[in-house]
Amino acid sequence: MDETDQAILSALRRDARAGFSDLAAELGLSRTTVRARIDKMLARGDILGFGVVTRADVASDPVRALTMIAIEGRGTDRVIRQLSGLPEIRALHTTNGRWDVIAELGAPGLEALDAVLTRIRRLDGVANSETSLLLATRKAGR
Template sequence: MDKTDSTILSILKENSRASASDISKQVSLSVPAVTERIRKLEQTGVIEKYTIRVNPGASGYNLLAFILVKMDYSRNMEAFQDVCLQLPQVLECHHTAGPADFLLKVLFRDMQDIEDFLSCTLKDIKGVTDANTIICLSTLKEEITV
């Protein structure tokens, strides 16, 4: 991957619907050359998928929380991961080293939603022994850069 590929990725991160024609003008390459570079980035797994970015507040989800989850036994971790994959409010689930076994990034509508999730969903998952919730006040930066 070279500087031109990085520039193409930056353009696509800003607008995944950018046409090869628009991109070609910005990187000074022909449309077929840009199309081929994008195809190679897809084939090598650099580009995993094209998606949209939804404004959570505009869709009614105004609270973001990070939850540190401790498990009692490692044999319950796979089941925990399977459950997390099915929970739509869980945006991210990371297996971690440190004070907790997992770090969840979870989106909620309001405080009642958080309480319901913690009391009725998370703590009912087999093996969960502790959950420490951190409420996000604002997000300064949230992106993946290459």
């Protein structure tokens, strides 16, 4: 990674939801350059995801759930990108077996959880899903 990539990463750390045009204006680069560099960093695995989730964020969600998602065909990367844009998603995990992706969700109430589950089920490529509510956390990870 060169200085330009580092500058892009620094800007994304400040605001992971910044658009390509906003990043380009802030860094004095073209939108195309910003997009191409982010795409390359994603492809190389330098960027694994966007956003920040703190322990306080997870603890403050009155309703938490795990949603296991089956994806049709080869649409996993596209579905993960779409899922990553949902603010209720706290973490995404790829897995093997029956389910392709497990999403950790947080919502202020059951109606909000129902709304995000509806959005997830309507994503093109989502074949099936199963959701389990988290009732209590006995041990939290890092």
